Amino acid sequence: MPQVQAPPPGFFADTEIVGREDHLRLHLNENPYGPPPGTVDAVRAEAASYLNRYPDSECAELRGRLAGHFGVTPDMIAVGNGTDELVLVTSMAFLREPGASVVTTATTFPGYVVSAAAVGARAHTVPLRDASIPVDGVVAAMEQGAELAFVCNPLNPTGAVLDRAGVTRLIDAAERSGTVLVFDEAYMDFAGQAHEFALDEVRKGRRILVTRTFSKAWGLASVRVGLVIGPQDLIGRINAVAGALPFNVNRPAQRAVLRALEQPEHIEQVRADNAQARELLYKSLDNLNIEHAPSVTNFVMVKVPGAPGEGTAPGDSVAFAARLAAEHRIFVRNLDVLGLPGYLRISVGTVDEVERLATALTALLEHH
Numbered sequence: 001m002p003q004v005q006a007p008p009p010g011f012f013a014d015t016e017i018v019g020r021e022d023h024l025r026l027h028l029n030e031n032p033y034g035p036p037p038g039t040v041d042a043v044r045a046e047a048a049s050y051l052n053r054y055p056d057s058e059c060a061e062l063r064g065r066l067a068g069h070f071g072v073t074p075d076m077i078a079v080g081n082g083t084d085e086l087v088l089v090t091s092m093a094f095l096r097e098p099g100a101s102v103v104t105t106a107t108t109f110p111g112y113v114v115s116a117a118a119v120g121a122r123a124h125t126v127p128l129r130d131a132s133i134p135v136d137g138v139v140a141a142m143e144q145g146a147e148l149a150f151v152c153n154p155l156n157p158t159g160a161v162l163d164r165a166g167v168t169r170l171i172d173a174a175e176r177s178g179t180v181l182v183f184d185e186a187y188m189d190f191a192g193q194a195h196e197f198a199l200d201e202v203r204k205g206r207r208i209l210v211t212r213t214f215s216k217a218w219g220l221a222s223v224r225v226g227l228v229i230g231p232q233d234l235i236g237r238i239n240a241v242a243g244a245l246p247f248n249v250n251r252p253a254q255r256a257v258l259r260a261l262e263q264p265e266h267i268e269q270v271r272a273d274n275a276q277a278r279e280l281l282y283k284s285l286d287n288l289n290i291e292h293a294p295s296v297t298n299f300v301m302v303k304v305p306g307a308p309g310e311g312t313a314p315g316d317s318v319a320f321a322a323r324l325a326a327e328h329r330i331f332v333r334n335l336d337v338l339g340l341p342g343y344l345r346i347s348v349g350t351v352d353e354v355e356r357l358a359t360a361l362t363a364l365l366e367h368h
């Protein structure tokens with residue numbers, strides 16, 4: 001039986017740097033703009049009246065409103081305590097047989113392989129093609145009989161996104177092989193509707209699952225709400241496992257999302273603000289000759305400059321991230337922990353935050 005694998009060392013060690021004005025959190029792809037107006041008041045009111053009451057275990061009102069928002073029926077939605085929980089619950093639902101396996105890409109969100117190991121399944125990780133999702137490799141691995149596949153689209157940590165042809169090829173292959181294919185679309189709200197091919201296919205009745213989260217563009221990471229959308233029977237199997245956690249989405253969290261959903265224009269604004277700040281980040285990196293990947297998300301993958309005279313090899317991302325934290329109190333994700341030594345993933349932040357980062361990078365490179 002595979003050993004239960006913990007997230008890479010240090011991965012979540014720095015989540016608790018909060019409420020300190022002088023620290024800049026660019027390591028968790030959070031939303032610096034916060035949730036839609038009124039959401040905090042909704043949480044406060046719910047907590048003030050009902051902290052002693054269990055939440056609705058069916059999340060009936062919430063699923064109804066989510067169904068309206070995503071253009072599906074309520075029985076096509078399961079909600080959970082963040083996408084994190086849904087990745088584990090989905091793994092428990094579909095990796096039941098001894099020797100079951102999951103396919104995913106290498107160097108991505110660690111939850112997929114950690115969950116596979118937790119349920120005793122094998123994980124097959126397909127190397128990226130340049131910085132993009134290796135469609136051929138994932139298709140081949142599904143054809144070899146994987147029961148479950150997780151494709152992070154847009155891809156954390158590179159920011160690449162699949163085109164319609166790539167999404168369709170993966171879905172066709174999954175339907176042929178009988179693999180339950182999950183698109184983790186945690187960052188799709190930043191990319192926009194033009195890239196939402198998988199959800200379109202779910203609406204047409206294709207047999208895939210799509211996850212979404214309220215932690216990113218909606219600015220609600222703290223309350224922990226994620227959802228998975230798909231055909232009724234697959235959602236039924238997920239809900240059967242989730243039945244062991246009947247109150248996993250708490251009352252203030254349900255209320256927060258209900259209030260947030262009244263203002264869908266909020267994520268349009270966040271998308272526009274993020275795109276503007278991302279352009280500024282690209283320009284700042286270009287001015288410093290720092291190579292970066294194109295991104296449709298709220299993070300950018302950056303190659304740490306090597307020491308002068310050492311060719312094109314990247315520099316030391318561990319040391320670079322440590323200096324940004326120690327000397328400038330700016331936290332970024334060192335991708336060494338995901339198997340990409342020499343690279344960083346930097347959340348976009350606001351325009352002001354990009355300017356602060358650019359000043360820090362300039363100072364660091366002067367003494368590089």
Ligand SMILES: Cc1ncc(COP(=O)(O)O)c(C=O)c1O
Nearest residue numbers: 082083084109156186213215226
């Ligand atoms: C690709 C991806 N999936 C899922 C998650 C977890 O999201 P949630 O906060 O909904 O658990 C993250 C969080 O960073 C992520 O990057």
